[in-house]
Amino acid sequence: MGRRVGGFVALDTDVVAESVRRLVATAQNGLEVLRYGGLDPGAPSSPHQVVERTSMYRLRRYFPNSDTASSGIPVVLVPPMMVSAEVYDVTRDAGAVGTLHEMGLDPWVVDFGSPDQEEGGWKRTLTDHILALDEVVDHVRSYTGRDVHLGGYSQGGMFCYQVAAYRRSRGIASLITFGSPVDTLAALPFGIPEILATRSADFLADHVFNRLSITGWMARTGFQLLDPVKTVRSRIDFLRQLHDREALLPREPQRRFLDDEGWVAWSGPAVAEVLRQFIAHNRMVSGGFVINDRAVTLADITCPVLAFVGEVDDIGQPLAVRGIRKAAPRAEVYEYTLRAGHFGLVVGTVASQQTWPAVGEWVQWREGIGDRPVGMATMAVPDPEADHGTGVSIASRVTHTVATLADVGTEVGKGVTDLAVGAVRGARGLTGEAVRALPRLARLGQxxxxxxxxxxxxxxxxxxxxxxxxxxxxxxxxxxxxxxxxxxxxxxxxxxxxxxxxxxxxxxxxxxxxxxxxxxxxxxxxxxxxxxxxxxxxxxxxxxxxxxxxxxxxxxxxxxxxxxxxxxxxxxxxxxxxxxxxxxxxxxxxxxxxxxxxxxxxxxxxxxxxxxxxxxxxxxxxxxxxxxxxxxxxxxxxxxxxxxxxxxxxxxxxxxxxxxxxxxxxxxxxxxxxxxxxxxxxxxxxxxxxxxxxxxxxxxxxxxxxxxxxxxxxxxxxxxxxxxxxxxxxxxxxxxxxxxxxxxxxxxxxxxxxxFYASTEGNVVLANVSGAKIGSKGRPLPGSADVRLAAYDAATGRLVEDERGFVREAQDGEVGLLLGRPGPSASVLSTVMRGVFEAGDMWVSTDFLFRRDADGDYWLLDNRRAVIPTHHGPVFSQIVADVLDSIPRVDIAVAYGITVGGTDIAVAACTLRENKAPTAAEITAAFDAIPPDERPDLVHVVRDIPLGPSYRPSADALRERGLPTPTVRTWYLDPGTGTYKRFTKAVAAEWKAATAGTSTGAR
Incomplete structure (x- = not known):
C-alpha cells in the first residue's frame, strides 16, 4: 500500500487514485439518487398500448405491434390494490410481460392506477374491482376471440378467484395466482391468533377504514416494517456499493420499485370489505361473499387453477394459499412450489428463472401446444396439523434465514413452534367461546x-x-x-x-x-x-x-x-x-x-x-x-x-x-x-x-x-x-x-x-351441545330456567308423592315429568304449580316425560298425554320410535296405540332404506335397550309414513287401519321369551281370541 522512506510512509499512487475514484463515483451516484430517486439502468420498459380506459382501470396490451398480439394466447395479469401495475414489468428482460412475450404469448395487464389520483378513487369498493375485472375479461375476449388465462399476484390473485366465481368461470381458460391466500384463518401471517385477527379485522372494517384510506407511503412503510432487518440491511448494502454502478444497475429497478415507485394507495371502503369478508369471516373458503349484492362462492369455479406457493412466504402462507383446493372442489387445482418469499414469487431472480417460464409452459400445456411444466403437482387438501399450523415448514424458515440467525437449530425451533401453535390453538378456542358466550349470558341475566x-x-x-x-x-x-x-x-x-x-x-x-x-x-x-x-x-x-x-x-x-x-x-x-x-x-x-x-x-x-x-x-x-x-x-x-x-x-x-x-x-x-x-x-x-x-x-x-x-x-x-x-x-x-x-x-x-328441546312455555331449554350421545336432548342450557324431574307414574298419570305429600324427585333412570322454575321474566301466561317439592315453591310443567342418566343428560320418552297404555304397562312412543330408528336398515319409525278385542296394544311401524328389512334378531337386540314392559307388542314394515308440515312422522293414518296384516315383515313380542317373532295369521287369531272381552281402558 505504501513504503517507508526516512521514517515516513509514502502512499502508493494507485491506491490514492482508486480511493479518489471511488469517492467521486459515490458522490456522482449519490447525487443521481438524490435528484432522481435512483440510478438510471438504461433499460426501457416494455412497450404497451392502453386499449381500454375507465375511471376504474386502464387495460394495457404489451407488445401491441408484434406477431403475438394477433396470434398469441391472451394472458391477463392483475396487480394487488397496493402495488402498481409495473410489478409485472420491473425489468423488461426478466419481468413477467417480457418473458411471456418471448414465449409467444399475448400479455395484458390491468392498471387500477392509484385511488388518490383518480376521480372518486377513495370511494372504490371491492365490488368495483371485481366488476372492473369482469369487464376486462369480456374486453380481452372481444379483442382476441379467445378465452383468457387470468393471473394475479397476492390480492390480485384473490381478485382473480373472485371474478372467476362471479362469472362461474365463463370465458376464463385458467387461473394463475402467486402467493394468494384463500383460507386466511388457516395460517395467519406471523402467527397472529385467529381470535385477535377476526376481532381486529371487524373493528378496523367497521370503525377505521370506513373513515380512513391508506396512502402509498403508508403501504410502502407497512411492507418494509414486515421485515425491518432485511430492509435496513438492503439499504446498508446499497450505500456500501454506491461507488460500483455496474454492480448496482442489475438490481436497481427492483430496489426503486420496492423503495418508492411500486406502491399505490388503497381506498378505505375496499380495504374494509376485504377485512370483513375474507379475514373476519373467511368467506373465500366458506362461500357467501358478496359482490354487487349477490352471494358468490369459489365452489362455482370450474376452470383449472395453478397456484404458486412460496415456501418461506409469511404473507401468503402455504397453508392459506392451498385453501383453494378446499374452496373450489370442482376445479382441477395444481401448485408450483418455490423457495421464495412473498415478493420473490413475481420479481427477482427466482421469478425470472422459474415463475414466469412455468407460467408460459402452463398456458401452452392447457392450450394443448406444450408439455406439462416440470415441478408442477396436483394440489392436495391441506392438513393444518401436518403443516404445523402455517404451511411454512420450520426447516424452510431456518434455511431461509440461516445467514441472519445462524445459531438457531431446526429441531429446537420445531419443538418451540409446535408448542406455541398448540398453545395458541387451545387459547384461541377457549377465548373465542368465552368472548362470544359471556356477553350473551350476561344480557339474559339482566x-x-x-x-x-x-x-x-x-x-x-x-x-x-x-x-x-x-x-x-x-x-x-x-x-x-x-x-x-x-x-x-x-x-x-x-x-x-x-x-x-x-x-x-x-x-x-x-x-x-x-x-x-x-x-x-x-x-x-x-x-x-x-x-x-x-x-x-x-x-x-x-x-x-x-x-x-x-x-x-x-x-x-x-x-x-x-x-x-x-x-x-x-x-x-x-x-x-x-x-x-x-x-x-x-x-x-x-x-x-x-x-x-x-x-x-x-x-x-x-x-x-x-x-x-x-x-x-x-x-x-x-x-x-x-x-x-x-x-x-x-x-x-x-x-x-x-x-x-x-x-x-x-x-x-x-x-x-x-x-x-x-x-x-x-x-x-x-x-x-x-x-x-x-x-x-x-x-x-x-x-x-x-x-x-x-x-x-x-x-x-x-x-x-x-x-x-x-x-x-x-x-x-x-x-x-x-x-x-x-x-x-x-x-x-x-x-x-x-x-x-x-x-x-x-x-x-x-x-x-x-x-335442542325447548318448552314453548316454562322457559326450559335443553341442548345436546357435545353431540356425543346420539338421541339425547342433553342438559339445561345456561340462562334457561332451573329444571327438576318430578317422579311420575305413567300407568296412573300421577306424580309420585313422598310421605309428606310433596312430589318426589325422580332418580337417575326413573321416569319423570320435566318441570321448569318460572323466573322473574317468565311467562305470566303459564299455569304455575305451587308447593311441588317443598312449601311455597313454584314450577311450570312442560308436559313431557324424560329419563336422566348418571351423567346428567336427559332422554325424551313422550308427551305425557301420548303415552300408550297396554296390558303390560305404559309404553312411551318417542323412545320406541328412536330405538327402532337406530337399526341401520330402518328409515323412519313411529309408535302408536290400537285396541284389539278390547285390549290396548303398542304398535311400532317403520319404513326401510333400500327395501332391506331387519331380522327378528336385530329387532330383539335393539329393544334390549329399554325395559321389557315398555317394548311394543308389534313391529311392522310399511310402505310409507306420512310427514307433517314440520317433517314430523305421523301415525294417525296407520292407527286408523287397526291391527297390521300378518306378513313376513311383521313381528310380535313373545312375552315368554322376550324376543320378537314373525306375526302369522294363526298368532293374530290367537290374539283376538285371548283379548276378546278384556280391556285396560281407553288408549
Whole structure:
C-alpha cells in the first residue's frame, strides 16, 4: 500500500487514485439518487398500448405491434390494490410481460392506477374491482376471440378467484395466482391468533377504514416494517456499493420499485370489505361473499387453477394459499412450489428463472401446444396439523434465514413452534367461546319483566350499530340491516294505516320468504302479537284459537286467508302482480299501498314490547290435537341468545333457515339465534333438495337448521353433491331421529348435530351441545330456567308423592315429568304449580316425560298425554320410535296405540332404506335397550309414513287401519321369551281370541 522512506510512509499512487475514484463515483451516484430517486439502468420498459380506459382501470396490451398480439394466447395479469401495475414489468428482460412475450404469448395487464389520483378513487369498493375485472375479461375476449388465462399476484390473485366465481368461470381458460391466500384463518401471517385477527379485522372494517384510506407511503412503510432487518440491511448494502454502478444497475429497478415507485394507495371502503369478508369471516373458503349484492362462492369455479406457493412466504402462507383446493372442489387445482418469499414469487431472480417460464409452459400445456411444466403437482387438501399450523415448514424458515440467525437449530425451533401453535390453538378456542358466550349470558341475566326486548328492538339495535352488515340472503341477493329495517318501517306504515294496533292479534299466514320475516318484525315493532298460522287445513281453527283479528298473508295463501272472513293484508311477491280475489273481499295489497302520506299516530312508540308480554302464538299438532303455544318476548330472547351461545354463532356464520317461521325451530332457533349471534340468515323457499348443495356453497352456509326428519329429504336426494369439502360445521334443530342423526354425521363429516328441546312455555331449554350421545336432548342450557324431574307414574298419570305429600324427585333412570322454575321474566301466561317439592315453591310443567342418566343428560320418552297404555304397562312412543330408528336398515319409525278385542296394544311401524328389512334378531337386540314392559307388542314394515308440515312422522293414518296384516315383515313380542317373532295369521287369531272381552281402558 505504501513504503517507508526516512521514517515516513509514502502512499502508493494507485491506491490514492482508486480511493479518489471511488469517492467521486459515490458522490456522482449519490447525487443521481438524490435528484432522481435512483440510478438510471438504461433499460426501457416494455412497450404497451392502453386499449381500454375507465375511471376504474386502464387495460394495457404489451407488445401491441408484434406477431403475438394477433396470434398469441391472451394472458391477463392483475396487480394487488397496493402495488402498481409495473410489478409485472420491473425489468423488461426478466419481468413477467417480457418473458411471456418471448414465449409467444399475448400479455395484458390491468392498471387500477392509484385511488388518490383518480376521480372518486377513495370511494372504490371491492365490488368495483371485481366488476372492473369482469369487464376486462369480456374486453380481452372481444379483442382476441379467445378465452383468457387470468393471473394475479397476492390480492390480485384473490381478485382473480373472485371474478372467476362471479362469472362461474365463463370465458376464463385458467387461473394463475402467486402467493394468494384463500383460507386466511388457516395460517395467519406471523402467527397472529385467529381470535385477535377476526376481532381486529371487524373493528378496523367497521370503525377505521370506513373513515380512513391508506396512502402509498403508508403501504410502502407497512411492507418494509414486515421485515425491518432485511430492509435496513438492503439499504446498508446499497450505500456500501454506491461507488460500483455496474454492480448496482442489475438490481436497481427492483430496489426503486420496492423503495418508492411500486406502491399505490388503497381506498378505505375496499380495504374494509376485504377485512370483513375474507379475514373476519373467511368467506373465500366458506362461500357467501358478496359482490354487487349477490352471494358468490369459489365452489362455482370450474376452470383449472395453478397456484404458486412460496415456501418461506409469511404473507401468503402455504397453508392459506392451498385453501383453494378446499374452496373450489370442482376445479382441477395444481401448485408450483418455490423457495421464495412473498415478493420473490413475481420479481427477482427466482421469478425470472422459474415463475414466469412455468407460467408460459402452463398456458401452452392447457392450450394443448406444450408439455406439462416440470415441478408442477396436483394440489392436495391441506392438513393444518401436518403443516404445523402455517404451511411454512420450520426447516424452510431456518434455511431461509440461516445467514441472519445462524445459531438457531431446526429441531429446537420445531419443538418451540409446535408448542406455541398448540398453545395458541387451545387459547384461541377457549377465548373465542368465552368472548362470544359471556356477553350473551350476561344480557339474559339482566332481563327483567319490564325490560324492553323484542324481535323488532333487536333488529333496530343491530341496524343502528352496523347498518351495512349483511342481514340475510334470499335467491342470491344479499340484504343489509339498513335495507331490512327500512322495509320493516315501511310495512309498519302499511299495517298502522290498515288498523293494526298494539296488543292486537295479527295472523301471519305465509310461506318461507323475506316478507314473512318483515311482517313478524313489523308486528313486533308496533307492539302487536304475531299469530303464526301453519298453511293447510287447520287455518280456520288456528284463527279461532289464536284470537286473530287481521291476517297478513302472501299471494300464495291469499285464498285461505280470505276464506276466514277476516281482513287480509297481502305482503310479498313484488308490487307488479295481480291478485285474483273476490272484489267484495276485505283485501289490502300492502305492496301497492301509497304510504307516502301515512302519518304515524301519537300512540306509536317503536318496539315497545316488554319481556313479560306476549309476543307470538304458535301451534302444535293438527286437526283435533291442534293446540296453542304462547311465547313471550323473554321466551323468544331466551331461545335466541341460548341458541347463539350453544352453537357459538358469530358474524362469520351463515345460518340456512329451512324451517318456516310458524314452526318454533324457524322462529326461535333460526331467526332468533342468527339475530342474537350476529350470523347471516340464508332463506330458502322451503326444503328443495335439488337446491341444497348449490345454496350451501353459494351462500357459505356454516349452520343448517332442521326439524324432525327434514334432513332425510336431503340425504336421499340424487342431486346432493356435497363431498368432504364443504363449509357446514353444525346442524341445529329438534326431533332428528337417531338413525338420521348418524347418517347426517357420516355424510357431512366433520359437522356436528346440536339437538335442542325447548318448552314453548316454562322457559326450559335443553341442548345436546357435545353431540356425543346420539338421541339425547342433553342438559339445561345456561340462562334457561332451573329444571327438576318430578317422579311420575305413567300407568296412573300421577306424580309420585313422598310421605309428606310433596312430589318426589325422580332418580337417575326413573321416569319423570320435566318441570321448569318460572323466573322473574317468565311467562305470566303459564299455569304455575305451587308447593311441588317443598312449601311455597313454584314450577311450570312442560308436559313431557324424560329419563336422566348418571351423567346428567336427559332422554325424551313422550308427551305425557301420548303415552300408550297396554296390558303390560305404559309404553312411551318417542323412545320406541328412536330405538327402532337406530337399526341401520330402518328409515323412519313411529309408535302408536290400537285396541284389539278390547285390549290396548303398542304398535311400532317403520319404513326401510333400500327395501332391506331387519331380522327378528336385530329387532330383539335393539329393544334390549329399554325395559321389557315398555317394548311394543308389534313391529311392522310399511310402505310409507306420512310427514307433517314440520317433517314430523305421523301415525294417525296407520292407527286408523287397526291391527297390521300378518306378513313376513311383521313381528310380535313373545312375552315368554322376550324376543320378537314373525306375526302369522294363526298368532293374530290367537290374539283376538285371548283379548276378546278384556280391556285396560281407553288408549
Amino acid at each position: 332481563i327483567q319483566p319490564r325490560t324492553r326486548i323484542s324481535v323488532g328492538s333487536l333488529l333496530s339495535e343491530v341496524g343502528r350499530k352496523n347498518p351495512h352488515r349483511e342481514c340475510f340472503i334470499f335467491e342470491d341477493r344479499v340484504y343489509t340491516f339498513e335495507a331490512v329495517n327500512r322495509r320493516i318501517d315501511n310495512v309498519v306504515l302499511g299495517l298502522v294505516d290498515s288498523g293494526v294496533r298494539p296488543a292486537m292479534h295479527v295472523g301471519v299466514l305465509m310461506d318461507v320468504r323475506p316478507s314473512a320475516m318483515a311482517a313478524v318484525a313489523a308486528i313486533s315493532r308496533i307492539g302487536a302479537v304475531s299469530v303464526l298460522i301453519p298453511p293447510g287445513p287447520d287455518v280456520a281453527e288456528a284463527v279461532r284459537l289464536g284470537g286473530v283479528e287481521k291476517i297478513v298473508t302472501d299471494p300464495e295463501n291469499l285464498d285461505s286467508a280470505v276464506a276466514t272472513g277476516l281482513p287480509a293484508l297481502v305482503l310479498g311477491g313484488g308490487d307488479v302482480r295481480d291478485l285474483d280475489v273476490d272484489p267484495d273481499a276485505d283485501v289490502v295489497d300492502l305492496e301497492r299501498l301509497d304510504i307516502s302520506g301515512v302519518q304515524l299516530p301519537g300512540w306509536y312508540v317503536p318496539d315497545p314490547g316488554l319481556a313479560r308480554e306476549l309476543a307470538f302464538i304458535l301451534f302444535n299438532g293438527s286437526g283435533d290435537t291442534l293446540s296453542v303455544r304462547r311465547v313471550t318476548n323473554y321466551r323468544w330472547a331466551l331461545s335466541a341468545f341460548g341458541t347463539a351461545t350453544a352453537a357459538s354463532l358469530g358474524r362469520g356464520d351463515t345460518m340456512y333457515c329451512l324451517a318456516p317461521l310458524h314452526h318454533s325451530s324457524g322462529l326461535l332457533v333460526s331467526f332468533g339465534g342468527a339475530l342474537a349471534g350476529g350470523a347471516r340468515i340464508a332463506l330458502s323457499r322451503g326444503l328443495d333438495p335439488s337446491q341444497f348443495s348449490d345454496e350451501v356453497h353459494r351462500y357459505g352456509v356454516t349452520v343448517v337448521t332442521y326439524t324432525w326428519s327434514m334432513m332425510r329429504e336431503v340425504l336421499d336426494s340424487p342431486s346432493l353433491h356435497i363431498d368432504a369439502i364443504h363449509p357446514i360445521r353444525l346442524f341445529i334443530g329438534s326431533g332428528m331421529p337417531p338413525g338420521l342423526w348418524r347418517r347426517t354425521l357420516e355424510r357431512f363429516e366433520p359437522a356436528r348435530v346440536l339437538e
